[in-house]
Amino acid sequence: MPQIKKNFIYLIATIIILAMPFYLGEYFLYIATLTLVFTLASFGTNILSGYTNLLSLAGATFFGAGAFATAILMSRYEVSFFPALLLAGFTGVALSLVVAIPTLRLEHVYLAIATLGYVFISSEIAKSLESLTGGSMGMGVPQVSIMGQSLDEIGLFYITLVIVTLLMIAGVNLTHCRFGRAFFAVKGSEFAARSIGIPAPKIKIIAFAVQAFYCAVAGGIYGVLVRFIDPSLFSIFVSISFLSMVIIGGLGSVLGSIFGAIFVIVTPQLLTYFGLTEIQRSIYGLAMILSLMFLPNGLVSLTEKFKFFKQVEH
């Protein structure tokens, strides 16, 4: 019986999501795609901060690098979308080594400060590489076309949905395998993890690389969705928004990443829609503080009151 119920919920959710282009207007479809993009970044950040408990503020670095790599490959070298996105993901992974290896020995406070430094430095670099990135003016991003056909918003929504779904499934599997348990072990105690033979430094590097890959791919899709990017992507606000999704949604939970992304993206967009642009940031600043104080396990802990959600989670 529970199995049927669970499948039923999956079915309903799938139909609701797949049918989105038919009942959402253009603007809301854009928001839906944006939410998918940020779900990816949120999930990547959750692997690093929620599962492995490393507080890194470098998310914006990977996100921005992914966006710029995709845009530059597509516009300057005429690479098509999918290879460009994949290369952007690997650019993120390469960058994650630059971030992770020097900071491996650092704990807590120091890691947060050092990764904050990377965000500032990457924005300076993006500004100074004017010939590639267009400097502080930013650059346009070409439209995605597949087999010579350029994609409209609906096409982009489905493509994003497919990419995000595949990567999320891969990520969930990753957290259930040896690596996932090692992430949790390192979170519990690095020393204890080492003493039972878990190579903690390697696990940390992997966690960083996973976050970087997910954030970079999210950045790449974000670029082609918004069609314009500039160095302000390398902003501490972007990093904070990733972390706030994880916190508001629920640390170390897949469903939490999704809830967090929905909250952090949809709330500000709705506020903009109602003409309240000014208070976007403080809304999720406030949501972050309130959820840390009163809902330490995130929005996902609310769903535990409803049995069926709990079944979906497991």
Add this chain to the structure above:
Amino acid sequence: MVQMIISGIALGAIYGLVALGIVLVHKATGILNFAHGEMVMITTFVALSLLGFGLPYWLAVILTLVFAAIFGFSVETVLVRKLIGAPLLSTALVCLGLFLILGDVAVWIWGKDAHMFPSPFSDKPFSFGQVSLSPADLGPIVVCILLSIGLYLFFKLTKVGIAMQATIDNQTAAKLMGIPVKRMFALSWVLATVVAAIAGLLIAPIIFLHFTFMQSILHFAFAAAVLGGINSLSGAMIGGVILGVITNLVGIYLSSELKEAMPFLIMLLILICKPQGLFSREAEKKV
């Protein structure tokens, strides 16, 4: 050269003051206050508004410091007190949340324009040989030196200062000795915010006052705090000065782009070679 070194010291000392606030709070409560820069920004804007009402400069300064004390106290009581001892991820994120909120508050109240901010020191230069200096260069240095001496004496001589040090060293022992630990936590936030307000009053005349003006300085201050050791009060000041001088010299002799990157590079170097900082003694981590 000498001139650049002195202006480097001046700038570095101010950044050191910002770092001092961060270190003070971290040392006392174990919380890394990402919102420190935004708190500086808010107090400086309050000073600007007070000056806008036509108050004389020094009266405005005193009122600003009073406001800073109340501000620091209320942040501590409302937000921080519940979080002492909580994992770093929670405390840091609460501070980041505060960072976002304060940024928006500043935009609501004071808008997005950049403002000029008056300086108490004249910028009329006087010269020693080839070097020409103005009170505007030297003033911040003097203020920082006086403040450092004041803080040093406070921690060494006054009963409250010693009680605070005891709290920082060992909370449980301090509590057993009858020190009101919670009040000490509040006091450290008050002290940090007041120092921050002074730093803001010194920085704002040099660069324009704007709702984002502290963000690059915060980066600088974190670098200074790491350089000096995140648990060393004097280290924060010295780290700030060293960083200010190096950055200024690099800006002249090497390239201005490298100047922007300098705090980060120095910080990374220190973190790789000596993560506990230059002036901090920290015990090995116990399991």
